[in-house]
Amino acid sequence: MTANLQNDCFLRALLREPVERTPVWMMRQAGRYLPEYRRVRRQAGSFMDLCTQPELACEVTLQPLERFRLDAAILFSDILTIPHAMGLGLSFSEGEGPRFAHPLRTAADIQRLAAPDPENELRYVMDAVRLIRRSLNGRVPLIGFSGSPWTLACYMVEGGSSRDYAKVKGLLYDQPQLMHQLLEVLSQAVAAYLNAQIAAGAQTVMLFDTWGGVLSSEDYREFSLGYARRISAALSPEADGRRVPRILFTKGGGQWLSDMADAGYDALGVDWTTPLSVARAAVTERVALQGNLDPVVLYAAPETIRRKVQATLAQFGHGASGHVFNLGHGILPDVDPAHAETMIEAVHEFSPAYHVHG
Amino acid sequence: MTANLQNDCFLRALLREPVERTPVWMMRQAGRYLPEYRRVRRQAGSFMDLCTQPELACEVTLQPLERFRLDAAILFSDILTIPHAMGLGLSFSEGEGPRFAHPLRTAADIQRLAAPDPENELRYVMDAVRLIRRSLNGRVPLIGFSGSPWTLACYMVEGGSSRDYAKVKGLLYDQPQLMHQLLEVLSQAVAAYLNAQIAAGAQTVMLFDTWGGVLSSEDYREFSLGYARRISAALSPEADGRRVPRILFTKGGGQWLSDMADAGYDALGVDWTTPLSVARAAVTERVALQGNLDPVVLYAAPETIRRKVQATLAQFGHGASGHVFNLGHGILPDVDPAHAETMIEAVHEFSPAYHVHG
Numbered sequence: 001m002t003a004n005l006q007n008d009c010f011l012r013a014l015l016r017e018p019v020e021r022t023p024v025w026m027m028r029q030a031g032r033y034l035p036e037y038r039r040v041r042r043q044a045g046s047f048m049d050l051c052t053q054p055e056l057a058c059e060v061t062l063q064p065l066e067r068f069r070l071d072a073a074i075l076f077s078d079i080l081t082i083p084h085a086m087g088l089g090l091s092f093s094e095g096e097g098p099r100f101a102h103p104l105r106t107a108a109d110i111q112r113l114a115a116p117d118p119e120n121e122l123r124y125v126m127d128a129v130r131l132i133r134r135s136l137n138g139r140v141p142l143i144g145f146s147g148s149p150w151t152l153a154c155y156m157v158e159g160g161s162s163r164d165y166a167k168v169k170g171l172l173y174d175q176p177q178l179m180h181q182l183l184e185v186l187s188q189a190v191a192a193y194l195n196a197q198i199a200a201g202a203q204t205v206m207l208f209d210t211w212g213g214v215l216s217s218e219d220y221r222e223f224s225l226g227y228a229r230r231i232s233a234a235l236s237p238e239a240d241g242r243r244v245p246r247i248l249f250t251k252g253g254g255q256w257l258s259d260m261a262d263a264g265y266d267a268l269g270v271d272w273t274t275p276l277s278v279a280r281a282a283v284t285e286r287v288a289l290q291g292n293l294d295p296v297v298l299y300a301a302p303e304t305i306r307r308k309v310q311a312t313l314a315q316f317g318h319g320a321s322g323h324v325f326n327l328g329h330g331i332l333p334d335v336d337p338a339h340a341e342t343m344i345e346a347v348h349e350f351s352p353a354y355h356v357h358g
Numbered sequence: 359m360t361a362n363l364q365n366d367c368f369l370r371a372l373l374r375e376p377v378e379r380t381p382v383w384m385m386r387q388a389g390r391y392l393p394e395y396r397r398v399r400r401q402a403g404s405f406m407d408l409c410t411q412p413e414l415a416c417e418v419t420l421q422p423l424e425r426f427r428l429d430a431a432i433l434f435s436d437i438l439t440i441p442h443a444m445g446l447g448l449s450f451s452e453g454e455g456p457r458f459a460h461p462l463r464t465a466a467d468i469q470r471l472a473a474p475d476p477e478n479e480l481r482y483v484m485d486a487v488r489l490i491r492r493s494l495n496g497r498v499p500l501i502g503f504s505g506s507p508w509t510l511a512c513y514m515v516e517g518g519s520s521r522d523y524a525k526v527k528g529l530l531y532d533q534p535q536l537m538h539q540l541l542e543v544l545s546q547a548v549a550a551y552l553n554a555q556i557a558a559g560a561q562t563v564m565l566f567d568t569w570g571g572v573l574s575s576e577d578y579r580e581f582s583l584g585y586a587r588r589i590s591a592a593l594s595p596e597a598d599g600r601r602v603p604r605i606l607f608t609k610g611g612g613q614w615l616s617d618m619a620d621a622g623y624d625a626l627g628v629d630w631t632t633p634l635s636v637a638r639a640a641v642t643e644r645v646a647l648q649g650n651l652d653p654v655v656l657y658a659a660p661e662t663i664r665r666k667v668q669a670t671l672a673q674f675g676h677g678a679s680g681h682v683f684n685l686g687h688g689i690l691p692d693v694d695p696a697h698a699e700t701m702i703e704a705v706h707e708f709s710p711a712y713h714v715h716g
Contacts, residue, residue, distance in 0.1 A: 164653070164654055164690060165654060166654050166657050166690065169652065169654040169655075169657070170654070170657045170658060173654070173655055173657075173658035173659075173662045173666070174658045174659050174662055213631065214631075215631070216630045216631060216633070216652055217631065217632065217633045217636070218633065218669075220631075252610070252631070254613050255612050255613055255631065255632060255636075272574045273571065273572075273573070273574060273575065273578075273610070273613065274575065274613060275574070275575045275576065278575070278613070294527065294574055295522070296522055296523060296524050296527040296528070296531070297527075297531055299524050299527070299528045299531075300528060300531035300532045301531075301532050304531045304532055308531070311576075332522060332524070
């Protein structure tokens with residue numbers, strides 16, 4: 001459909017194929033730490049105004065690629081577009097994160113939910129994917145994404161960020177069947193949404209399970225991982241005759257990596273609390289791993305950043321097929337872009353030694 | 359020194375000795391969810407006014423024992439009394455948690471810190487311990503406690519609660535030697551403080567490492583667990599001719615339980631993200647375990663609470679010496695006390711079956 005991919009290092013690493021160096025990108029790489037992003041954001045108005053205008057979403061998606069030697073672009077959007085399309089009314093207040101005008105309060109609120117049509121209510125996302133893919137012109141692959149059903153449910157029931165997740169866990173504990181009903185419709189919506197992104201040009205997709213880590217092990221398996229598995233089973237395996245790798249990231253999920261490795265994903269995101277050596281032993285040869293530098297390291301001095309990059313590469317170890325370098329969570333909004341560059345350049349400098357064969 | 363202990367079920371379980379049923383207490387059991395606590399708190403004025411008046415601290419410590427069949431009392435105090443005694447000026451703002459008027463900003467701020475004398479600057483805590491121990495009159499054992507050096511450092515450097523721990527991690531990443539200097543003086547202070555509590559009558563002590571879980575594995579070992587180990591080595595092993603068990607709790611530390619089991623503690627706290635079956639396999643016969651019901655379960659219906667208590671007991675399993683039932687974190691401030699009672703009574707009802715020998 002478009003130009004051949006000039007840099008497929010990232011896609012190959014996700015499939016555990018040999019690469020010459022470790023590919024690198026950053027969660028939230030198109031974002032507030034970049035002055036050029038803040039300029040476009042000011043022009044756009046609100047955060048949602050920026051998300052819903054494909055030309056602007058495309059512009060900010062490409063910004064970090066102009067600065068840094070990154071191996072992937074990620075669609076600029078939000079994990080909560082699906083509930084917004086379901087009518088919950090998403091907005092962002094400065095410093096407080098997402099807010100829903102109409103959170104789920106009753107069983108009837110849940111029962112009337114329907115999976116949105118991605119090419120209708122979420123058309124602005126698909127248009128952005130198409131435009132970004134065209135603008136990338138094969139430079140690097142494009143990542144599509146969605147929040148996981150459990151993570152969407154957290155925000156939809158709480159109405160925004162939460163300290164204790166008391167409302168959504170209350171639903172889970174007291175009315176598990178109703179919670180399953182909610183997660184079921186969200187799973188259908190997420191699968192359709194990710195498949196539409198693949199059809200529109202996303203070359204890999206990532207499921208962000210930001211709040212899976214607040215659950216007990218047992219509940220994680222039933223209410224988060226189970227739905228991640230159903231989504232992966234419903235995803236288009238290929239596009240343009242090439243495998244579309246899937247990435248699953250549960251923040252705080254280090255204890256569950258071995259279970260996650262059997263959920264139908266090609267790669268797992270790992271946060272910084274789990275050493276990549278431990279993660280690699282847990283998942284054996286089943287999946288690739290993506291991570292895991294503590295985002296706070298980017299506040300440190302350049303020499304510290306370089307040392308921590310080396311340590312992260314060394315933790316994954318030699319024969320490093322199947323490692324994608326990333327932060328262990330999104331880049332923080334007031335990081336100096338020069339520090340992000342130090343990290344990325346250090347991956348370019350130090351990682352080839354881990355891929356020498358023979 | 360005082361009356362014989364009438365109920366030593368808790369102390370025996372911490373030492374993995376046989377008991378007839380699983381002992382139970384709740385982190386933050388003396389607190390805002392109790393109307394009688396809120397009444398005393400209002401009379402006292404600020405939270406620190408309550409902490410620093412031994413008669414009032416004693417009164418609220420005993421309140422939950424009047425309501426519930428608990429197997430331990432825990433000193434009513436705060437984890438941040440040591441930095442307050444070091445001159446940082448602790449206060450609590452409604453809904454925002456602790457604040458230090460004078461957070462650590464420079465190397466000189468750290469270098470001038472000195473471990474406080476527990477019987478001088480922290481005399482109010484020791485007086486409370488003595489008074490509570492006398493008032494308990496052997497009914498149940500009294501737990502003393504402190505924040506861990508790493509957790510104290512988090513608050514002292516950040517100045518309060520934090521989202522990303524950017525300042526304290528910045529210190530750790532860029533100036534590890536200075537961070538070690540800070541943790542060293544805090545370790546001396548914590549050891550002296552806990553030993554003074556033991557001398558004043560605490561029959562077991564608990565180290566709360568609330569923020570150990572935000573570190574990478576490697577940094578957790580170096581900057582948190584290493585100091586927990588040094589503290590345990592410095593603690594008085596006995597009082598009144600009886601072992602004083604030590605409990606270590608790192609919230610979010612499920613991945614590190616096996617390492618923690620070798621740090622010189624008799625028992626480890628476990629949060630709800632790690633199943634007790636997994637925790638038990640990780641620590642083998644080395645330590646007892648304390649936990650781990652999700653505090654949010656107490657918002658659920660009584661039948662749900664009872665079912666979750668049963669599931670938690672079953673996860674630890676039969677031959678249940680070495681299990682202390684607790685929440686996986688502090689009780690939430692707006693829980694209905696009747697729900698706490700449901701939990702406690704369910705432990706009394708269901709746990710004897712796990713202790714049948716034969």
